[in-house]
Amino acid sequence: MDTPTFTVDAKTEAHTPLFYSNGQKTHQQVSYHFNPSVSRYHYGSLHPMKPFRLMLTDHLVTSYRLYDVMDVYEPRAATREEMTAFHSADYIDFLKTVVPDVKLSDETMCQFNIGDDCPVFAGMYDYSSMYAGASLDATRKLISGMSDIAINWSGGLHHAKKFEPSGFCYVNDIVLSIINLLRVHPRVMYIDIDLHHGDGVQEAFNTSDRVMTVSFHKYNGEFFPGTGSVDETGIGKGAGYAINVPLRDGIDDDSYIRLFKSVMEPLIAKFRPTAIVQQCGADSLGYDRLGCFNLNIRAHGECVKFIKSYGIPMLVVGGGGYTPRNVSRLWCYETSVLNDVTLDAKIPNYLDTYNWFGPDYSLHPQLEGRIDNKNSKKYLESVKTTILEQIRQLGHAPSVQMQQVPPDISGLTEEEEKMIRELNHEQERQKAIEKDNARVGEVES
DSSP: OOOOSOOOOHHHHHTSOSEEEOSOOOOOOEEEEOOGGGGGOOSOTTOSOOTHHHHHHHHHHHHTTGGGGSEEEOOOOOOHHHHTTTSOHHHHHHHHHOOTTSOOOHHHHHHTTOSSSSOOOTTHHHHHHHHHHHHHHHHHHHHHTSOSEEEETTOOOTTOOSSSOBTTBSSOHHHHHHHHHTTTOSOEEEEEOSSSOOHHHHHHTTTOSSEEEEEEEEOSSSSTTOOOOTTOOOOGGGTTOEEEEEEOTTOOHHHHHHHHHHHHHHHHHHHOOSEEEEEOOGGGBTTOTTOOOOBOHHHHHHHHHHHHTTOOOEEEEOOOOOSHHHHHHHHHHHHHHHTTEEEOSBOOTTOTTGGGGTTTOBSSOOOOSSSOOOOOHHHHHHHHHHHHHHHHHOOSOOOOOOOOOOTTTTOOOHHHHHHHHHHHHHHHHHHHHHHHHHHHHHHHO
């Protein structure tokens, strides 16, 4: 029996990376923004949205030791003031004060769209402010230049509206992030590869030519949220700056990737974004609990890799996804893509949640083939032709005169600013004392 010439002890083995460079290192600085508390909330036992998928994702990311190649931050929650940069004060105050054991009037439930999709649950405000705070923290790292790519898998809740929740989404962290980025970036592109149309983001920027929204999604006029037709192109000054790619059931890897690249390449060339927000909803994968596409994890990741290749500052967020083990596989894989590393296909067996990934225990289960592909080549070609004509009719990329960066770009709360002022005051006092002591010493000598 052969024995290895060299062996390592358990301590060394425990610190051996489970990834290797893919040879395409671009030297982009990547940051990962995650507050573990965000995964502890619960919409309800029968609700398809499961925040513990975020814990599963983080377990995979840490088990592959991807923390070693990124800057890792535990962000604070967003403040009321930050959330009302988009949402109405009445709505945010409602989220903060409503509790599950108090019956709401029919009028209030209707006003704030409370129901089966968007129930009242314990800690709803804290949950929403945590995932929004993580996206805002990520944008601050991009704005400051500390990160080239910033990841928040707890974000990406693209359906929330100014005055109400929608489609499992309470606070629209994407809109808040884009508003923040627009303070220093003349043009921001939003790209959505969730199964569902990114209606909340499109609606927020429908009249702006500084934000281009691009959404690839299922559309038949009835499927939630019922919007996202190819002829929804923006309003007024924003006409032409909303791009919708309506798809039918069962689209496969090759068709999706080919269409994605053929649309995104001319769009990026024409609009010339200075920042990109990439939404990575996992419900576009095959075998998703609420899904109807046939995408595999590598195909979804190929779209993210393609956008990353442009080297434009990039906020990457999560979104939908209702089969938690596949959501976490996808987002862990895309974390590796964004860091230019390749992961071992076999999931580490010392993972606390290892049994969730059986029976194959692979990062890349086969997810295609469950649903017939209803997207004919003729249909996809007609969609592409319509969108390319929309792109052709766009004018030059809009320019805007940027003012000086606002002084509060650091995102500090009033309490944190007060602590820093007090610390600075104490340091100045100590320096003054040291100077006085030095002068006394000179006189005595």
